[in-house]
Amino acid sequence: MAANFWTSSHYKQLLDPDKVDVVQRLDKEKGLTLEEFRLIKIHMSLQIWKLALYVKVRQRVIATAITYLRRVYTRKSMTEYDPRLVAPTCLYLASKVEESTVQARLLVFYIKKMYAGASSSDEKYRFEIKDILEMEMKVLEALDYYLVVFHPYRPLLQLLQDAGITDLTQVAWGLVNDTYKMDLILIHPPHMIALACIYIACVLKDKDLTTWFEELRVDMNIVKNISMEILEFFEYCRPDSKGNILIPEDRINAALNKVAAKP
Amino acid sequence: MIAVALSDWLKEMTREWGPRNHAFASGHTTEVWHRVRHESHLGPSAALDTVMDALLVIEGVSWPFYFLCQSHKKGIWRFGGGTLAPDLGWFASRRGRVGTLTLGCAVGDLQKAVTFAKEEVLFISTVKFCGMHLVLLQCIKLQLDDSLYAGDPSNFSLNSRRQSQVPSYKLKCDKEPLNSRLGPPDFYPQTPNCPEETLTREYLQSGYKETVEGIEEAREIALTQGLSFSKFEHILKFKEALRKRLRVINESRAQKRKAGQAYGVPLSGQLLTKAGVFPEQKPCNEDARRRWIEALSQQNKQLRSLAEHVPHGYRRKALFEVLxxxxxxxxxxxxxxxVNYLNQVRPASTSVPSGTPDKAQFTRSDLLSKDVVEYLQQLLDEFFPKDGSNIPTPNKIQSSQSTMVVPYQTPQKNDSSSSTPDEEPSLDFKWWYMCHLVQWHLAEGLLLPSPIIEMVFNQLQEKESPEAFELLLPLLVDMIESVALSQTYVRMFMDLFVQKIQDPSSSILSSVDSSQKLSLVDAMVGVVRYLIVAVPDTFVALECFPLSSNVVPDLHYRNTFLKLPECVDNVQFDTRDAYLRYLSCGYVVSSIQKRAFNLSKIVNPSLQAHGAAKVLLALDRALITGNVMIAYNSLFEDFSDVAVEERWIAEISPCLRSSLKWIGTIGLSLICSIFFLCEWATCDHRNFHTSLPNDLKLTGRKDFSQIYFAVLLLKLKMEDLLSLTQSSDGNILLFGTSGKTSSDNDTLLDGAVVENVSVPRNNTRSLHDRKSKREIFQGPGPLHDIVVCWLDQHEIGKAGSFRCVEIFLVEIIRNGIFFPHAYVRQLIASGIMDKNESLLDMERQRRHRRILQQLPGSCLFDVLEEARTTEVRLFYEFVHTYSNERRLLLRGLLGGKSNLSSSRGDLCSVFSMQKDIDSSSPGRAKTKDKITQLKVLISRFLRFSLPFAMSMETCPDDSQGNSKRTPGSLESKVDLTEETPGCEECRKGKLQKLVDDRSSAPEGSSSSHSDDEDTWWVKKGSKSQESFKVELPLKSAKHASRGRQKTVRKTQSLAQLAAARIESSQGASTSHVCDNKPDDRNAARWKLGEDEILFILYVLDISGDFISAVKFLIWLIPKVLCGPSIVVQGVRNAVFPKSREFQVCQVGEAFLFSSLQRYENVLRAADLLPEALTASIHRSLATITSNGRPYGT
Structure with a gap:
């Protein structure tokens, strides 16, 4: 499908790194720290992921949904936009945009199924259809109706092919999946993220791609910096022995309670 | 309506996305739709209609068609998108849910659509599009005829409008490709075999689905690399590996770039093609050669084919001629x-390493240049034969002149016979062809410019005809950049052109008509201006300025405000642009001149050591010779060195400097000149004669004439500054000025002048009435601010005595240069007195406090009274404010000793409180006693009558103020006591006490003392202290002789001047009055004898107040006895019926003048000579009058 990232709203809305991880004023007043803010974003990305596994959508739907979520919180506070509702709504909207519509009814059903364990904190994740539809409009507005997202998956495949390392597809793809636990998609053009993932994949699988990289017309320092950021993310929230990222539930609940608390 | 408005917006978006861009298909449509809904508040389907209508408005493009279809499930809107192919009557969503396809078609084609959808139609709805209703079908398992998708449009033609083929839209991207194989990143142009656009049965039946090779659909979500990073040490290892790889990549890139390889392109294929291959020349006969050349001259013959038989035989002149x-x-x-020259000088080796100069190439260029120069020379010789036989016709000149304006037109033979190559072309044509060749080869770097430049220069010099100039100037213009690069060439051509431009009668220009002359001069002026602007640095050493005004305006760099000289009017400008260029040339020249001036100053041996030595010499000399102007000019012109200036300025506290109003507006060199002057005036470490050992006390040796001289220079500078400011902005310096004028008035004894001068002062006063007092406390002028800065950085005591500084300050206060009230305010405002960060700060504060202690409120009183710039009401307010502020600063030092409230608010009450305490305290009473005793001693010594001494005791405030007037008050007081003869016992006792006092708590006592002093005037009103010493004997004399109480006046005040004048010149009338009161026994008893004078002078010497001493002596001149031997004591003489002063003053003329002689340095330095002379003339006049016309009483 023909497309041009450089004339898209996505490109025009790329942000400076220091504009991304900023706690909104309202949240700050509620005492939300930057670290908690980050944790909530990671946690909610994982929630979208989980839900998507239930409703069975393609990866790009998840990616778009998480991008929406992260974009929303560069502009709006968590106090006003409850992350627990925004996350499924983003998935719902993304499914429409990416043309694999998931019915809201279905989403609500799976959400209820997911949190069937029903601890008191999980209660707060349960929403009705009307909540999602209502939030959809708010999210659309928060996104300023800019809905098109370019993901690194497409350039990734192209680049892997050109470099002749299609055997690394799975590793690199996994890494791109991991980048959605960060805000990279709001900062860098997709091909740079893809390159960073290939760069890491080469290190992981010990492939020498020096000649290929040096002929690319890109600033390798930026590629390295993105790669470093990805590694630093893993350093920050160390995955367990199964490779899953676990965030202490009490910390998340504490953080969410902060923004949920009515003044 | 909305549709029309939206269409513009959509057009824009379409331009951005492209109509056939599938990126538009889903998300973008959704964006559009949402925006329409959001902005128009329409319902979902209405919004869709609007989008469709809007799309409809934009015609002529094949539009993608987007739709929403309402799901049969209630309430859920589903977005879909597809392309409405212009040649097909249907559209299809490209990616529906599995197994679902949405089809739409025109109502008219419904049948066809339904025939495609042979299976069950789940849902049909219609949408208005293109003025017709479209049917949306949602079907399951469509069975379609494959031929439909093979692109046979005839079967499915829609209406005629869409039949017309429109040019396909192309996506554009200006990003560079990632590498030689990949296109630009994140850019996906349209491709004919785009899977989404290629409808296959499978896609139709099950929908289009993206697949990723190597990853099963189910796993694409689950993939993560978290496992690889579960170990901390692994992450560290990976990080290190990442860095290492980056280094390797960067190094490798750097190496490749060094090797000259194109970025991102591997060294292969064409890049490896051997360089230096060129066609070989082959021998051939004349005929073939001619045919070859003819072929060469024809555009249609390919060079590739010609290259196979490049003929030998054309070299140098022949080569050019044949071309x-x-x-x-x-x-x-x-x-x-x-080709020719490559064959002549063959490359040494075929592989020339990049970066190293090619020797063969240089030889070739050299050879070609020589040949070209030789041929041009020949042509010129033909133009201007040595015997002068072949003078070019005006016709030719005309043609060449036209080419001068537009230097290079396509060379054309100027006659019709050019088509036959056998005929000899004209000289003009040959020349211009060669010029073009030269230009071409210069641009390619194949010619060396220097031989040609030299040839042009030689010819310009040699052939002084305008025609030669016209021929050669265009060549020069071609090489102007090479000329500019060489200082020698610039100098050569500048010399030549400047001479020609400035001397229009020179031979080359004399013989031509005016328009031609104008164009020639214009061309030369153009070259000169270009060189000036291109290489201004070269001109710094060239000394070709000033240039005539038709080249550049002479904007003299010394003027602060650059003005256009009048001669510019003579220069005509066609356009405003030309005029501005002309002006900017002038600015360049003025900055070149400034640069040259600075450089010459730096290298000038006479100005070495920053001109300081020279200035010093001038100042010292002027002190002896009295030549003020030489010193003045030397001080303000020779003393200049940016580095030293900056260092000196840097020593000033930044906070003080930034808080001063004027400092920013004054040039560094002026500031440093004044610093230098201050240092010169107050420091005597340079001169061992004047710097005496500390324990040795001598009088009469040190006359402070340097200080007086410095003040004189400062006064001059102030006048200069004033006139400069007044010329630009009327009344900035007014406050400073008025003080100065009044002091100047002292020297004017003519009443009329005084009155005249006082008129503008009144004006300024009215002006000042309007100004708030705030302004008075601001820096009154640049000199004041500079002195404040100087005080801040001057280390008192290191290089000179504090006493010098004190006297200097007193003098500049008197002269209206320095204003204590502004100084105090500036110290407070700058915050310098609150800083306690470093020892340096403390030291500065100590210095400022020490100065402040010597500047009691009375100083301000003097200044204000002298300046008379303020109303009386304001006057008290100022002095009050000053005293309070001064106390605030001084109390900071005393803070430990006094437990007074530190809040600023109740300063006044604190102040009055302290005053009360002070006056009642025993220490205070002691001081008063001492002063009273001192006064008694003085009056006793001067043999004043006792009642006077007693009366002084009754007004201690007055006397105390008076005796404290002199700078270094405490010291002088002690000295005074010390040296008072005739009272040995008293003296000894007092000395001991005073020394004790001084050593125990000098600061405390002196400051509390001065604090109190601040207020003496508040109680007493206007009382002069300064005049006391001068007038003390006079006053008492008058008092005694006339028996009437006279209010004390100041010498400097106008009233005093007038009185002095009356008394000196119109003494008769006074005496009349006095004569009527012959009851003054005191007068008969008290005389001003030589002893008294000596004593008074001694007291003044000790207090360092030489000016008062000199003025006193000058004042005495008209009053002393004539002749050395006449001493009249108390007897009224008929021959000399002088005023009472005459009788009272019993000092001989010789004695007086010899006393005055002691102060000759001061007389000179303080510019008191005119006063002395005037006084002696008055005296002579009085003598003559009284001699010639006996006084009739």
Whole structure:
């Protein structure tokens, strides 16, 4: 499908790194720290992921949904936009945009199924259809109706092919999946993220791609910096022995309670 | 309506996305739709209609069609998108849910659509599009005829409008490709075999689905690399590996770039093609050669085919001639020349490493340049034969002149016979062809410019005809950049052109008509201006300025405000642009001149050591010779060195400097000149004669004449500054000025002048009434601010005595240069007195406090009274404010000793409180006693009558103020006591006490003392202290002789001046009055004898107040006895019926003048000579009058 990232709203809305991880004023007043803010974003990305596994959508739907979520919180506070509702709504909207519509009814059903364990904190994740539809409009507005997202998956495949390392597809793809636990998609053009993932994949699988990289017309320092950021993310929230990222539930609940608390 | 409005917006978006861009298909449509809904508040389907209508408005493009279809499930809107192919009557969503396809078609084609959808139609709805209703079908398992998708449009033609083929839209991207294989990143142009656009049965039936090779659909979500990073040490290892790889990549990139390889392109294929291959020349006969050249001159003959038989035999002149004769196009001619010279000088080796200069190439260029120069020379010789036989016709000149304006037109033979190459072309044509060749080859770097430049220069010099100039100047213009690069060439051509431009009658210009002359001069002026602007640095050493005004305006760099000289009017400008360029040239020249001036100053041996030595010498000399102007000019012109200036300025506290109003507006060199002057005036470490050992006390040796002289220079500078400011902005310096004028008035004894001068002062007063007092406390002028800065950085005591500084300050206060009230305010405002960060700060504060202690409120009183710039009401307010502020600063030092409230608010009450305490305290009473005793001693010594001494005791405030007037008050007081003869016992006792006092708590006592002093005037009103010493004997004399109480006046005040004048010149009338009161026994008893004078002078010497001493002596001149031997005591003489002063003053003329002689340095330095002379003239006049016309009483 023909497309041009450089004339898209996505490109025009790329942000400076220091504009991304900023706690909104309202949240700050509620005492939300930057670290908690980050944790909530990671946690909610994982929630979208989980839900998507239930409703069975393609990866790009998840990616778009998480991008929406992260974009929303560069502009709006968590106090006003409850992350627990925004996350499924983003998935719902993304499914429409990416043309694999998931019915809201279905989403609500799976959400209820997911949190069937029903601890008191999980209660707060349960929403009705009307909540999602209502939030959809708010999210659309928060996104300023800019809905098109370019993901690194497409350039990734192209680049892997050109470099002749299609055997690394799975590793690199996994890494791109991991980048959605960060805000990279709001900062860098997709091909740079893809390159960073290939760069890491080469290190992981010990492939020498020096000649290929040096002929690319890109600033390798930026590629390295993105790669470093990805590694630093893993350093920050160390995955367990199964490779899953676990965030202490009490910390998340504490953080969410902060923004949920009515003044 | 909305549709029309939206269409513009959509057009724009379409331009951005492209109509056939599938990126538009889903998300973008959704964006559009949402925006329409959001902005128009329409319902979902209405919004869709609007989008469709809007799309409809934009015609002529094949539009993608987007739709929403309402799901049969209630309430859920589903977005879909597809392309409405212009040649097909249907559209299809490209990616529906599995197994679902949405089809739409025109109502008219419904049948067809339904025939495609042979299976069950789940849902049909219609949408208005293109003025017709479209049917949306949602079907399951469509069975379609494959032929439909093979692109046979005839079967499915829609209406005629869409039949017309429109040019396909192309996506554009200006990003560079990632590498030689990949296109630009994140850019996906349209492709004919785009899977989404290629409808296959499978896609139709099950929908289009993206697949990723190597990853099963189910796993694409689950993939993560978290496992790889579960170990901390692994992450560290990976990080290190990442860095290492980056280094390797960067190094490798750097190496490749060094090797000259194109970025991102591997060294292969064409890049490895051998360099230096060129066609070989082959021998051939004349005929073939001619045919070859003819072929060369024809554009349609390919060079590739010509390259196979490049003929030998054309070299140097022959080569150029043959090219000219056949008028070979330049590109081809250049090619032939290249081939020719490559064959002549073959490359040494085929592989020339990049970066190293090619020797063969240089030889070739050299050879070609020589040949070209030789040929040009020949042409010129033909133009201007030595015997002068072949003077070019005006016709030729005319043609060449036209080419001068537009230097290079395509060379054309100027006669019709050019088509036959056998005919000899004209000289003009030959020349211009060669010029073009030269230009071409210079641009390619194949010619060396220097031989040609030199040839042009030599010819310009040699052939002084305008025609030669016209021929040669265009060549020069071609090489102007090379000329500019060489200082020698610039100098050569500047000399030549400047001479020609400035001397229009020179031979080359005399013989031509005016328009031609104008164009020639214009061309030369153009070259000169270009060089000036291009290489201004070269001109710094050239000394070719000033240039005539038709080249550049002479904007003299010394003027602060650059003004256009009048001569500019003579220069005509066609456009405003030309005028501005002309002006900017002038600015460049003025900055060049400034630069040259600075440089010459730096290298001038006489100005070495920053001109300081020279200035010093001038100042010292002027002190002896009295030549003020030489010193003045030297001080303010020779003393200049940016580095030293900056260092000196840097020593000033930044906070103080930034808080001063004027400092920013004054040049560094002026500031430093004044610093230098201050240092010169107050420091005597340079001169061992004047710097005496500390324990040795001598009088009469040190006369402070340097200080007086410095003040004189400062006064001059102030006048200069004033006139400068007044010329630009009327009344900035007014406050400072008025003080100065009044002091100047002292020297004017003519009443009329005084009155005249006082008129503007009144004006300024009215002006000042309007100004708030705030302004008075601001820096009154640049000199004041500079002195404040100087005080801040001057280390008192290191290089000079504090006493010098004190006297200096007193003098500049008197002269209206320095204003204590502003100084105090500036110290407070700058915060310098609150800083306690470093020892340096403390030291500065100590210095400022020490100065402040010596500047009691009375100083301000003097200044204000002298300046008379303020109303009386304001006057008290100022002095009050000053005293309070001064106390605030001084109390900071005393803070430990006094437990007074530190809040600023109740300063006044604190102040009055302290005053009360002070006056009642025993220490205070002691001081008062001492002063009273001192006064008694003085009056006793001067043999004043006792009642006077007693009366002084009754007004201690007055006397105390008076005796404290002199700078270094405490010291002088002690000295005074010390040296008072005739009271040995008293003296000894007092001395001991005073010394004790001084050593125990000098600061405390003196400051509390001065604090109190601040207020004496508040109680007493206007009382002069300064005049006391001068007038003390006089006053008492008058008092005694006339028996009437006279209020004390100041010497400097106008009233005093007037009185002095009356008394000196119109003494008769006074005496009349006095004569009527012959009851003054005191007068008869008290005389001002030589002893008294000596004593008074001694007291003044000790207090360092030489000016008062000199003025006192001058004042005495008209009053002393004539002749050395006449001493009249108390007897009224008929021959000399002088005023009472005459009788009272019993000092001989010789004694007086010899006393005055002691102060000759002061007389000179303080510019008191005119006063002295006036006084002696008055005296002579009085003597003559009284001698010639006896006084009739």
């Amino acid at each position: 000219i004769r056949h008028n070979v196009p330049l590109l081809r001619a250049a090619w032939f020349i290249k």
